[in-house]
Each structure stands twice: as structure tokens, then as C-alpha cells.
Amino acid sequence: MTVKKANTSSINRRTALLGMGASAGALASAGVLPGTMGFAQAQSSAPIKIGFQKHATGIGAAYGRWYGATTDAAVKRINDMGGINGRPVEIVTEDDGTDPGRGAEVLEKFANQHGCDIAFGTLFSHVVIGSAPRAAELKLPYFVVSEGHHVASGMLNRYTLQPGITDVKSQVISMAPFVAQNLGKKVTMIYPDFAFGHDHRDFFSEAIEAQGGEVVAKIAIPPTETSFTRYFPSIPRETEVIYHVMVGPAVLTFVKEMGEFFGPNRPELFGFIDSLEAVDIQSSGLEFLEGTYFWEGMPRHAQADQSAYDKTYRAAVGVDDRGASLADGADVSTFAHMFGCWETLNIIKKGMESAGYQGPHDRAKLIEAVEAMTDMPESEDHPQGAKRFNGKTHQTFGKQFISQVTDGKLVCVHTASIEDGLYEDEVDYTTQSF
Amino acid sequence: MEFGPHLMLAALEGAVISAILVLTAMGLSIVFGVMRVVNVAHGEFFMLGAVLTWFVATTIGGHPALGFVAALLIAPVLVGCLAAFADRLILKRINYDPDRTIVATIGMLYIIQQTTLMTFGPEARPVPPPFNTRLSLPWFEWGEEGFALFWPWGLSITTYKLFVIAAAATVLVGLWVLLTKTKIGLIMRATQQDSETAQAFGVPVGRVYSWVFGLGAGLAALGAVLVVPIQQAHYLMGGDPLLLAFIVVIIGGLGSLPGTVIAALLIGMSDGIISVFFSPTLAKIIATLLVAMVLVFRPQGLLGKKPS
Known part of the structure; x- marks a missing residue:
């Protein structure tokens, strides 16, 4: 700094101080300066x-x-x-x-x-x-x-x-037989355009082909997207099943716009609950989901054969039988994950x-x-x-679960065993x- | 999907995008035209409009229309007042110096965004539309039995989206009347042309600036109130409208209102059509390329005046 100051007139004392102050601030905020370091070693009675x-x-x-x-x-x-x-x-x-x-x-x-x-x-x-x-x-x-x-x-x-x-690979392997046998063999996939979505794309395509089905279109959507109608026209007419999995802040908009796009004559829908995590299934505009299927990692709505462990777990986390916060029924959890x-x-x-x-x-x-x-x-x-x-x-x-929306409730209709999802x-x- | 219905759906989507965009870009353009301030925080006023809509709608409850109408009245006014206050508190103190206003509005951007994150939270929250009926649209074809109408899969629009287009057009007409037929408009135009002379003729330029800054932010908030039943309120939603509004304003000519309208239609429609037929990313690429071309070959924009 001082050498520079002697040689050039463009840097005076004030700007030099300002620059040093700014860089010190930047270093401190990045946690590089001594004093902001944590303790090197915890004691054995320490947490x-x-x-x-x-x-x-x-x-x-x-x-x-x-x-x-x-x-x-x-x-x-x-x-x-x-x-x-x-x-x-x-x-x-x-x-x-x-x-x-x-x-x-x-x-x-x-x-x-x-x-x-x-x-x-x-x-x-x-x-x-x-x-x-x-x-x-x-x-x-x-x-x-x-x-x-x-x-x-x-x-x-x-x-x-x-x-x-x-x-995901295990999940989709155990889901594909159900989709092919009960819903249809020509599948259009809609998935988020990053690693997680690509896992779905690759492994489900493989798994459904093993069941004699095929993926007729693959529609990748950036997870930051907020408007979806523009993507739906790429769904081919011959589609029998829509396989959808979406994440990000706009999942409710995604599902709603899908309903608006299809109107009364939609193909079968098989979604990963990710498309509706933290969203109330009874939100306005989601009525068309009645009768459609969802994968769930753990059933959001307490089932008829609810285990004692499920009950204890819900109480400990503070969610009710519909997977919503005990404090606020509109605050739905990400229960499946x-x-x-x-x-x-x-x-x-x-x-x-x-x-x-x-x-x-x-x-x-x-x-x-x-x-x-x-x-x-x-x-x-x-x-x-x-x-x-x-x-x-x-x-x-x-285990993996497939639930069907019945009277606004996710009712488990199929449970895939651990063996269904194993791979080499x-x-x-x-x-x-x- | 067949080409015809596909194009029609794309055009309808484009019209909705244009409608929102024209309001947002108008706000940005007025502020620049009158005050020569590049308002980087404009997108955050848009976001505030959406968040306030959610707040008003959930507080009032009852039928969705009730909350929506209340939000339509309250949110733009509140956001406008906040912006006018920010103008008094910040922009006025730095004498509207072009460089410093950019930095100051960047600061405002972060303050508004992070305050919303700390209070409203990081979730996207929905606002139910006041009405929303799906209208299937017919398409025609020359089949073996001659001319026939049919209802293709997916070719539809909702009544609410039609309302958004109509509402934006109405606001636009109102704004045009305000700027060209009223005394307020006269004062604003006088300030725009030469603020010093206007002041010499007794125009309270300082107050006009605050009003204009509030009006610009209010227009963005109004666009957000209209869009939030289609999308959702989220603390990061101001980024895209800001980028698109800047693109529109640069293409249309900074400060030129007719240019802004034309550019908003152009960008909105091309965004709708390109993103339906190809990909939304390509639409953004083309829009940005267009900005570069305009800056190179016609720096004043389509309808902007050359600086004298």
C-alpha cells in the first residue's frame, strides 16, 4: 500500500484507509481473522x-x-x-x-x-x-x-x-410395476432439471421399459420456474400416464396449472408427493387430483392401520393426522421426507x-x-x-407407499417391500x- | 399438440405475460423519464405488492373476491407510500445523483428483500383467485366432412387470466389519461422536460419526485396483485420482473411511454411464443440479445429521443 502511495497520486490516504477497512470487514465476515475461530477440541463431557x-x-x-x-x-x-x-x-x-x-x-x-x-x-x-x-x-x-x-x-x-x-433409483424401481400394470404404458415424465430430476428420468425410463412400457416424452423444468402452462403443450397426445415430480417454491402453481391445462379429460396422473410437499391437498384448484396416485415416502395422512410408532413420531414432531402443524392446520409439513x-x-x-x-x-x-x-x-x-x-x-x-387421493385424503393403496426396490x-x- | 392450437395457446400465455409486464415496465419508465433515476429496487416493490396481497387476503378471509378487491385497493397504495417515503429519506438526500441512486436502490433492494425474508418467511404462499373458470377454446379443421370445430387437449384459458389482460389495459388507459389530460400529468411532463424551469414556474419538483417514485412502485405492486393468484407470493419473485422490465424499457426507449407499451407487447408475446414452442431459456436469451442489438444500433430505443 505505502509503496503504491509513494508512486501514484491516484491513491491517497483516505482511499487507502477505506480499502483496508473494507477488506478487513470482508475478511472478518468470511471468518478468516483470528478470534473468530472456534475451539480446537471439545472436552469429553462437552456436547x-x-x-x-x-x-x-x-x-x-x-x-x-x-x-x-x-x-x-x-x-x-x-x-x-x-x-x-x-x-x-x-x-x-x-x-x-x-x-x-x-x-x-x-x-x-x-x-x-x-x-x-x-x-x-x-x-x-x-x-x-x-x-x-x-x-x-x-x-x-x-x-x-x-x-x-x-x-x-x-x-x-x-x-x-x-x-x-x-x-430415487430404488423408489422408482418399486413404483414402475404398479404404474405399468394399473395406469398405462405410455408415460410422459415431467421432472425438475437438476441431478434429482435426472435420477428420476434415467431410472424410471429404464424401469418402465423393463415392464414393457415406454416414456414418450421427457419434460425438464428448471426448479426455479414459476409459470408452467408453457411446458404442457409438449405432452404428446398418445400419453396414457403423466409421471410428475416437481420441487421448488412454485409446486402448487405447477399442479394447479396442470389441472387447468387438462380440464375434464386428463390422462392418468402418477406423481411423486414432492410435487405437493408442504402444500395442502385440499387447496383450491387441486380438486382435479381426486382419484390420482402419489408416491409417498411415508403416508402424510394417518392411515387406518397406523402404527403406534407413527403416532408417537407425529406427536413428537408436532404434526396432526393430516400431516399439518398442530399449531396451524394450514401449515402442511414435508411429511414424506x-x-x-x-x-x-x-x-x-x-x-x-x-x-x-x-x-x-x-x-x-x-x-x-x-x-x-x-x-x-x-x-x-x-x-x-x-x-x-x-x-x-x-x-x-x-418400504415405499402409493396413495390414491380419495375424498381429499391420501389413502395408501399399495406398499412396495424392501425387496421390490433392491438393485445391484x-x-x-x-x-x-x- | 397441433400447430394451430399450440400457437393460439402460446399467444394467450404471451398476452398474460405482456399485461403484467407492461404495468411493471411502465412504473420503471415513468420513474426514469421524470426523475432520471434507474430504480434497481423496482422488482422488490413488485414483490412487496404480492406479499401484501397475501397478507390482506388472509387477514380479511371470507370469499376470495373480498380479499382480492381489498388488496387491489390497499397494496399498491401502501407500496406507493413506502416508495415515496424512501424517496424522501434516501434519494432526495443524495440529490438524485445518477451513480449514487443506483447504489442506493441496490441497497433498498436488499433491505426490502431481506426484511420480507425475516418477516414473511421463505415459503411461497398462494392467494386464491376471486374467480377462476376454465374456458375450453375450440379450434377448427378442414376434415373429410368439411369445416368442423373441435376442442383440442389443453387449449384453454381461465376467466381470471382474461381479467388480468383487461385490467392491465384499463390501467394503461387510465395512466394515459392521467399523463396527457390532467394537471398532474402536465406537471409531471413539465418536470420531465426541464425540472429547473418547472421549479422556476412554481412546480414543487421535490414533491413531484416523491409522487412519481410512489406511482412507479405502485404500478409494479398493482401488476403483482394481478399476478399473485396465478403465481404465488415469494420473497425472491422480484428478480424476473426487474430483468424483463429493464429489457422492455431499454428496447422501448427509457422514458418513452408508447415505446414501453410496444416493447412490453413485443417481449411478452415473444416470451410466451418462444417459450411454448422452444424453451423459456431460449426466450430469455433472445430478449437479452435484442437488448444488445438495440443498444448497439439504436441506443435511444425504439421510440426514445436522441439526447440533444
């Missing part, structure tokens, strides 16, 4: 810190809020039962803006600034894919609740696991207990302990149903070194 990568803003905000509520409820239950290895659990929440770049930064904050033991809770597949390499570099176990096939495909690394929720947070936290607890987890130096032991898990019975820890975890692919498998291993992460 176990779990970094929660939350989609608090951006296109995943609705999911983020409910993932947060479920996480809080699960952690409260774990702490009420005495914590993990006698230590309380503390959730450190950071907003990733549903953005892959910020996702990776958030992981860095967890590891370097907050001193978290592990990171957890990401849903959107592009954020997972953007963050996972950083998790491996930081040697930070990263438990995602994403559904994406990227974990089991071998695209990620040994530090990234998905033990609490089934992936958020159980993944609950179950993942219980798996982390079990993994830490069997690994005798003490601190960050035991991270590898924790991953090995989780990799050793296999069958998990339906229980209060696993209210969605039994799970089968594959330690080699870091992916879990569970594509990777063996246990051969990778830590």
Missing part, C-alpha cells in the same frame, strides 16, 4: 456437536423448515434418553441457501469454526453433490437425507452416507455408541460402525418402517481409505 446443513432459504426452504422441526424433535428425544455416550447432543444450524457453493462453505464452518463432530441433514441433490467432496477433504462424516442416487452410484466418497432414506432426519439421527446415535465415539479422532470408527449396520426393525427409532442398510454403497432401503451394488466404499 456432541452435529452440524445441520439447513435449506433455510432458497428453493428448498419449505423442506428446510420441516427438516429443522424434525431434527429438533429427534434431538430432544435423544437427549431426554440420556444423550449419546452420556454426552448431550447439540445441533449447530447453518443456512446453505439451497446452493451447492454455499453448502461446501457451510461444511467448512462446521469443521473449522464450530468444531462439529459430523455434518448432517442435506436434502437437495445438487447441494449434496457440491458439498460431499469438501466433506471428504475435511474428513468430516456427512450424513445426508437426500434421496438422490449419487451416494449409491459411487459418485461421492467414504465420508458421505445416506442411512435414513431410500434413494422429513422422517429421514429422525431416523438418521437415531442411526448416528447407534453408530457413535457402538464405535465408542469420543471426539473427532474417532470419526473413521464411526463410519465403520455405521457401515457394519444391516437390518433395522420398525420401531420408535424407525417409525417409517424397517430399513436395510448396505454398508458397501452407504445407502439404505425401505454399483460401488464398494469400504475399499476406499479414510
Whole structure:
């Protein structure tokens, strides 16, 4: 600075000070200056810190809020039962803006600034894919609740696991026979134009062809889109079934405009409940959904054969029999996905207990302990149903549900078993070194 | 879908886009024309209009029409007042200096957006339309039995979308009358042509500026009230209208109202038609390319006057 000042007249003392002040401010806000660093090591009686990568803003905000509520409820239950290895659990929440770049930064904050033991809770597949390499570099176990096939495909690394929720490939393999046998064989797919949607496109196309059907059109829509009528004319006339899965803030508009487009003579509709997560199925304009089918990860509306675990889980999270907040019936949860947070936290607890987890130096032991898990019975820890975890692919498998809208209620008409959704291993992460 | 009905559907979609766009762009154009202020926060006033509509509609409850009519009256006025206040508080203090107003309005953009995020939250919230009947539209064909009408799949519009087009046209006519036939319009035009001379003739230029800034924001909010039953209120929804409004205003000529209308129709229709036939991304690419071409070959815009 001073050399420059001596040589050029364009920079005076005031601008130099201003520039230095601005860069100091920028550094401080980025957390680079000393003093903003967290403590290097937690004491053994200190809480176990779990970094929660939350989609608090951006296109995943609705999911983020409910993932947060479920996480809080699960952690409260774990702490009420005495914590993990006698230590309380503390959730450190950071907003990733549903953005892959910020996702990776958030992981860095967890590891370097907050001193978290592990990171957890990401849903959107592009954020997972953007963050996972950083998790491996930081040697930070990263438990995602994403559904994406990227974990089991071998695209990620040994530090990234998905033990609490089934992936898209497994979901669509178990759905395709029902679609082909009951709804039709000529399918038009409408899906969001990013990794998660591409998983649907690729694996459903394969799965329906195996059933003797075909995909006649594939319509990709950016997840930030707000107006959809313009996409629907690409649906071919011969379509027998519309397979729709949409995410983002405008899902209600999407479904409504689809109803307006077709009017009274629509083809069969098979949707992933993602298209209606956090949306009341009885919203005005959605009447046309009566009689249509939805995949659900966990039935949003309490069924006739509701299990005791489901009941306890709903009460703990604070949702009613229609999957809406107990405080506000219009505030509908992301019920089909958020159980993944609950179950993942219980798996982390079990993994830490069997690994005798003490601190960050035991991270590898924790991953090995989780990799050793296999069958998990339906229980209060696993209210969605039994799970089968594959330690080699870091992916879990569970039941899937198909519900039909009947009198404004999602009534489960078909349950796909764990076996329906199994496929061959594509990777063996246990051969990778830590 | 066959070509004919497909084109008709695209044109109808384009008309709805144009209707909203013309209101938003008008607001931006008036503010620039009279005050020479490039209002980067314009999209956020649009968003505020939508959020206030949701707020008014849920507070009032009852039949959707009730809340909608109330929002139609309340939201633009509230947003307008807020904008006028911001003009007094911020823009006036920096003497409407072109560079500093851009930075100041960027600041306003973030303040409004983040305040909405902190209060209204990150969710998209729906507002029920006051009425919404699906109208199937017929198409004709020359078949073996000669001329015949049929109802193709998907060729339809809703009564509410038709209302949006009509409402935008009405507001536009009202605005034209205001600007050309009333004393308020005369004062605004006088300020636009030469603010110093206008002041010398007793026009309270400072107050006119506040009114104009409020009017511009109010027009954006009005567009949002109309659009929110079709889309949903969301704290990030101001980005797209801002970009499109800038495109329209640049193509039409900054400050030229007829140019703005023509450009809004052009961009709205081409956006509708290109995005239905090809892809929405291509529509945006072409619109932006058009802006570049206009800036190179006709910097003053289609109907703008060359700076003297």
C-alpha cells in the first residue's frame, strides 16, 4: 500500500484507509481473522456437536423448515434418553441457501469454526453433490437425507452416507410395476432439471421399459420456474400416464396449472408427493387430483392401520393426522421426507455408541460402525418402517407407499417391500481409505 | 399438440405475460423519464405488492373476491407510500445523483428483500383467485366432412387470466389519461422536460419526485396483485420482473411511454411464443440479445429521443 502511495497520486490516504477497512470487514465476515475461530477440541463431557446443513432459504426452504422441526424433535428425544455416550447432543444450524457453493462453505464452518463432530441433514441433490467432496477433504462424516442416487452410484466418497432414506433409483424401481400394470404404458415424465430430476428420468425410463412400457416424452423444468402452462403443450397426445415430480417454491402453481391445462379429460396422473410437499391437498384448484396416485415416502395422512410408532413420531414432531402443524392446520409439513432426519439421527446415535465415539479422532470408527449396520426393525427409532442398510454403497432401503387421493385424503393403496426396490451394488466404499 | 392450437395457446400465455409486464415496465419508465433515476429496487416493490396481497387476503378471509378487491385497493397504495417515503429519506438526500441512486436502490433492494425474508418467511404462499373458470377454446379443421370445430387437449384459458389482460389495459388507459389530460400529468411532463424551469414556474419538483417514485412502485405492486393468484407470493419473485422490465424499457426507449407499451407487447408475446414452442431459456436469451442489438444500433430505443 505505502509503496503504491509513494508512486501514484491516484491513491491517497483516505482511499487507502477505506480499502483496508473494507477488506478487513470482508475478511472478518468470511471468518478468516483470528478470534473468530472456534475451539480446537471439545472436552469429553462437552456436547456432541452435529452440524445441520439447513435449506433455510432458497428453493428448498419449505423442506428446510420441516427438516429443522424434525431434527429438533429427534434431538430432544435423544437427549431426554440420556444423550449419546452420556454426552448431550447439540445441533449447530447453518443456512446453505439451497446452493451447492454455499453448502461446501457451510461444511467448512462446521469443521473449522464450530468444531462439529459430523455434518448432517442435506436434502437437495445438487447441494449434496457440491458439498460431499469438501466433506471428504475435511474428513468430516456427512450424513445426508437426500434421496438422490449419487451416494449409491459411487459418485461421492467414504465420508458421505445416506442411512435414513431410500434413494430415487430404488423408489422408482418399486413404483414402475404398479404404474405399468394399473395406469398405462405410455408415460410422459415431467421432472425438475437438476441431478434429482435426472435420477428420476434415467431410472424410471429404464424401469418402465423393463415392464414393457415406454416414456414418450421427457419434460425438464428448471426448479426455479414459476409459470408452467408453457411446458404442457409438449405432452404428446398418445400419453396414457403423466409421471410428475416437481420441487421448488412454485409446486402448487405447477399442479394447479396442470389441472387447468387438462380440464375434464386428463390422462392418468402418477406423481411423486414432492410435487405437493408442504402444500395442502385440499387447496383450491387441486380438486382435479381426486382419484390420482402419489408416491409417498411415508403416508402424510394417518392411515387406518397406523402404527403406534407413527403416532408417537407425529406427536413428537408436532404434526396432526393430516400431516399439518398442530399449531396451524394450514401449515402442511414435508411429511414424506422429513422422517429421514429422525431416523438418521437415531442411526448416528447407534453408530457413535457402538464405535465408542469420543471426539473427532474417532470419526473413521464411526463410519465403520455405521457401515457394519444391516437390518433395522420398525420401531420408535424407525417409525417409517424397517430399513436395510448396505454398508458397501452407504445407502439404505425401505418400504415405499402409493396413495390414491380419495375424498381429499391420501389413502395408501399399495406398499412396495424392501425387496421390490433392491438393485445391484454399483460401488464398494469400504475399499476406499479414510 | 397441433400447430394451430399450440400457437393460439402460446399467444394467450404471451398476452398474460405482456399485461403484467407492461404495468411493471411502465412504473420503471415513468420513474426514469421524470426523475432520471434507474430504480434497481423496482422488482422488490413488485414483490412487496404480492406479499401484501397475501397478507390482506388472509387477514380479511371470507370469499376470495373480498380479499382480492381489498388488496387491489390497499397494496399498491401502501407500496406507493413506502416508495415515496424512501424517496424522501434516501434519494432526495443524495440529490438524485445518477451513480449514487443506483447504489442506493441496490441497497433498498436488499433491505426490502431481506426484511420480507425475516418477516414473511421463505415459503411461497398462494392467494386464491376471486374467480377462476376454465374456458375450453375450440379450434377448427378442414376434415373429410368439411369445416368442423373441435376442442383440442389443453387449449384453454381461465376467466381470471382474461381479467388480468383487461385490467392491465384499463390501467394503461387510465395512466394515459392521467399523463396527457390532467394537471398532474402536465406537471409531471413539465418536470420531465426541464425540472429547473418547472421549479422556476412554481412546480414543487421535490414533491413531484416523491409522487412519481410512489406511482412507479405502485404500478409494479398493482401488476403483482394481478399476478399473485396465478403465481404465488415469494420473497425472491422480484428478480424476473426487474430483468424483463429493464429489457422492455431499454428496447422501448427509457422514458418513452408508447415505446414501453410496444416493447412490453413485443417481449411478452415473444416470451410466451418462444417459450411454448422452444424453451423459456431460449426466450430469455433472445430478449437479452435484442437488448444488445438495440443498444448497439439504436441506443435511444425504439421510440426514445436522441439526447440533444
